[in-house]
Amino acid sequence: MEVLRLVVTGPVGAGKSTFVRSISEIQVVDTDRQATDETAQLKQKTTVALDFGRLKFNKDMVLHIYGTPGQTRFDFMWDLLIHKADAYILLVPADRPAELRNARVISNFMQQRTKAPMIVGFTHMDCPGAWGAKDMAIALGYGRVDIKRPPIIRVDPTNKSSVAQATIKLVEQFSQNLMLKR
Amino acid sequence: MINSEKLGHILQNFVAGLSEIQGAAIVTPDGLSLSSALPPGMDEERVAAMSAAMLSLGERIGSELSRGSIERVLIEGEQGYSILMDCGQDALLLVLAHKSAKQGILQLEIKRIVAELKLIFN
Numbered sequence: 001m002e003v004l005r006l007v008v009t010g011p012v013g014a015g016k017s018t019f020v021r022s023i024s025e026i027q028v029v030d031t032d033r034q035a036t037d038e039t040a041q042l043k044q045k046t047t048v049a050l051d052f053g054r055l056k057f058n059k060d061m062v063l064h065i066y067g068t069p070g071q072t073r074f075d076f077m078w079d080l081l082i083h084k085a086d087a088y089i090l091l092v093p094a095d096r097p098a099e100l101r102n103a104r105v106i107s108n109f110m111q112q113r114t115k116a117p118m119i120v121g122f123t124h125m126d127c128p129g130a131w132g133a134k135d136m137a138i139a140l141g142y143g144r145v146d147i148k149r150p151p152i153i154r155v156d157p158t159n160k161s162s163v164a165q166a167t168i169k170l171v172e173q174f175s176q177n178l179m180l181k182r
Numbered sequence: 183m184i185n186s187e188k189l190g191h192i193l194q195n196f197v198a199g200l201s202e203i204q205g206a207a208i209v210t211p212d213g214l215s216l217s218s219a220l221p222p223g224m225d226e227e228r229v230a231a232m233s234a235a236m237l238s239l240g241e242r243i244g245s246e247l248s249r250g251s252i253e254r255v256l257i258e259g260e261q262g263y264s265i266l267m268d269c270g271q272d273a274l275l276l277v278l279a280h281k282s283a284k285q286g287i288l289q290l291e292i293k294r295i296v297a298e299l300k301l302i303f304n
C-alpha cells in the first residue's frame with residue numbers, strides 16, 4: 001500500500017482544518033486552541049501544531065493529509081510538515097484580500113523547501129466581498145498563463161464533494177509530476 | 183485582564199531562585215507570549231509558538247493513548263531540559279533548565295510557580 005502525504009497550507013482562516021475534517025475518514029487529530037490574536041475576530045479557534053486525517057483513496061493508495069497552522073509564528077511547523085510532503089495545496093480565502101500577502105509568503109517558504117507539486121485553491125468564493133478568481137490569480141502573481149503556473153481551482157472546504165474534487169486534482173498533479181520525472 | 187507586571191515579577195523570581203533554571207516563559211495556549219525571562223538570543227515569539235505546539239501535541243497524544251489529562255511535557259536534550267506545564271485554560275509555562283538540574287528540586291520549584299500561576303489565571 002502506497003502512502004501519499006498531502007499538506008494543506010494557507011493563511012489563517014482559509015479553511016485548512018475544515019478541509020482536513022471534510023476529507024478524513026478517521027476522526028481527525030486537531031490541535032485547535034482558543035484564539036487570542038487577531039484570529040479571534042474571525043473565529044474562535046486556531047490551529048497551533050497540525051491537523052491530521054486519513055483517507056483510503058483506492059485499493060493501492062492511502063492519503064495522509066496534514067493541515068498546517070496559518071500564522072507566521074508557527075513557521076517551524078510549516079517547515080516540519082512540508083519536508084515530507086508528496087504534494088500540497090495552498091488555500092487562499094477570496095473574501096479577505098489582506099491575506100494574499102500572507103499566501104505569497106507561505107508559497108515562497110514552501111517553494112524554497114520542496115520540489116513537490118502544488119495546486120492553489122481559492123476558498124470563501126461564496127462569501128460577500130469575495131474577489132473573482134481572475135483577480136485573485138493576478139494578485140498572487142499567476143496572471144500570466146505560462147507553464148510555471150500551478151493549477152488553480154475553487155474549493156469550498158465545508159463541502160465534502162468539493163474537497164474530494166480538490167483532493168483528486170492534487171493526487172493527479174502528483175502523478176503527472178511523477179511521470180514527467182521518469 | 184492579566185497583570186503582566188505581576189507575571190514578569192513571578193517569572194524573574196522563579197528564574198533567579200535556582201541557578202539551573204535558565205529561562206521561563208508564560209504563553210497563551212495559541213502561542214502568544216504573555217511574559218518571558220529567556221536566555222539572550224532566544225526569540226520570544228518563536229519560543230511561545232513552539233511551546234503551544236508542543237504542549238498541544240502532548241495533550242493530544244495523552245488523550246489518544248489513554249494517558250489521561252497531561253500535566254507536563256518534558257524534552258530531555260544533551261544540554262538540558264525543556265519542560266511544558268499546563269497552567270489552566272488560559273496559560274502554559276515553559277521552563278528551560280540546565281542538564282545538571284536535580285529533577286526533584288526542579289519539580290518542586292515548578293510545582294510552586296504553577297500553583298501561583300493557576301491562582302492568577304483561574
Ligand SMILES: Nc1nc2c(ncn2[C@@H]2O[C@H](COP(=O)(O)OP(=O)(O)OP(=O)(O)O)[C@@H](O)[C@H]2O)c(=O)[nH]1
Pocket residue numbers: 010011012013014015016017018019039043045046047048067068069070071123124125126127155156157158
Ligand atoms: N462560506 C464559506 N465558509 C468557509 C469556506 N471555507 C471555510 N469556511 C469556514 O471558514 C472557517 C475556516 O476555519 P478553519 O478551517 O479553522 O481555518 P484554518 O485555515 O484551519 O485556520 P487556522 O488554523 O486558524 O490557520 C470555518 O468556519 C469554515 O466553516 C468557504 O469556502 N465558504
Ligand SMILES: [Mg+2]
Pocket residue numbers: 016017018046047051067068069
Ligand atoms: Mg486550522
